[in-house]
Amino acid sequence: MRNKNAPIGVFDSGVGGLTVVREIMRQIPNEKIVYFGDTARVPYGSKSKETVTRYSRQIVRFLQTQEVKAIVVACNTASAYALDEIEKETELPMIGVVKPGARVAAQTTANGKIGVIATEGTVNSHIYSRYIREIKPDANVVGKACPLFVPLVEEGLLQDPVTDEIAKRYLTELIDIGIDTLILGCTHYPLLRSTVGKIMGEGVRLVNPAYETARELKELLGKADLLNEEEPKLGDNKYRFYVSDGAEKFKRFANSIIKYGILSAKIINIEEY
């Protein structure tokens, strides 16, 4: 019998998954969260399936020591490469960011042309295409890797002529194809939403998987009778943050994304798990 008051475990390769945490905080504010960001080994987007799976497995082991009641894989690359395998290895309910994003994109598109911007790993896995076609078999899904978006976000250039120029180069081929729906398939990308939206124009609906993931998580916990019914008490350590490196730097970036006020992040040696 799982404990309703237990925290939800959320992990990502670094800070990007905090856009998912932000949505969970908004949509199910009673839930406790344990977050792990693999800041020592970030980024995952350019790594192989084998490596991302090995890293994800270590993180799941760590989250289990925190007695979480469910796990959110808040990283597109880990959802694409590792989720299928690691969810077999535990009894815990587990949810990634890809399926919820794919589902809403399939339901949204009118002309069947869907773009996915993501890391190299997520694009090469063709996972969005696979899930979208399960719902909408005739959909035309075009992926585009945008390797400079993460470093640009981490350098703080959210609204900047350089970011505009790079975004134009990446997005031109999706505009030419005439997509009407674009999935922001990397957890950093919602932070570039206004830049991407400006270039794509009003005719293109932007899908943020973070939002959809929080919605599906709420549903999943509800069905499993695992929603926390009472608000955690003060001093209950509602939100806990762990990283594999650079706690201070993480805290600074995290506080720019989440308005909650993150007071501390603890470093753990993830290779030991």
Place this chain on the structure above:
Amino acid sequence: MRNKNAPIGVFDSGVGGLTVVREIMRQIPNEKIVYFGDTARVPYGSKSKETVTRYSRQIVRFLQTQEVKAIVVACNTASAYALDEIEKETELPMIGVVKPGARVAAQTTANGKIGVIATEGTVNSHIYSRYIREIKPDANVVGKACPLFVPLVEEGLLQDPVTDEIAKRYLTELIDIGIDTLILGCTHYPLLRSTVGKIMGEGVRLVNPAYETARELKELLGKADLLNEEEPKLGDNKYRFYVSDGAEKFKRFANSIIKYGILSAKIINIEEY
């Protein structure tokens, strides 16, 4: 008694160290080389001293299994953070890229104003400044972190208006200070030499530590009577490349830097060392 015919071990966080390998190949063409690129955990430039030291120690252990006769730390961040500690732990001659670069900069400058462009880690360590002042105590050394340079190089934008614009932003403060010498303090940066040179102008001497490191390595091996006297035979596996992830991608990038023709790179699990 060490073996003159043994290979030189060279390591880096990823592909950048190949600019050092290229110089070693040119300056001491008889030497065998075993290269390790930590492509699974790249980049090092934004990681902490503790993490970079732990990773470097694992790599030294791996290179020792390859029976190398000397080790070159072909990564500025690892040279800055880890070299002092790891060189105490082995008998092998070990050389980093920072000291040779610092030495030639100190000898070159006329007005005593030296700029260092590098990763966040290298800049924060103030190591170039420390070494330069040992030689030239009144030198004024100004470091500038350029976090977007590595992703821009890895995206292939070596000569591009976006790279020009970013470089201008990073370099303006060094131009304003009036430096006459600029150290390219990250092994990726020599690939941006023409962009940086154009912006700094002809009055500023660019120092490439890769070149100086190969020169000092030759001297060090000569003094220790460890230079290989005969050219390795065909089929002798003169150059061997190991990585922690993404062998194919490494090979593609490596072949764009080194004209030698890298036929294969082998993946090892570095966390086991």
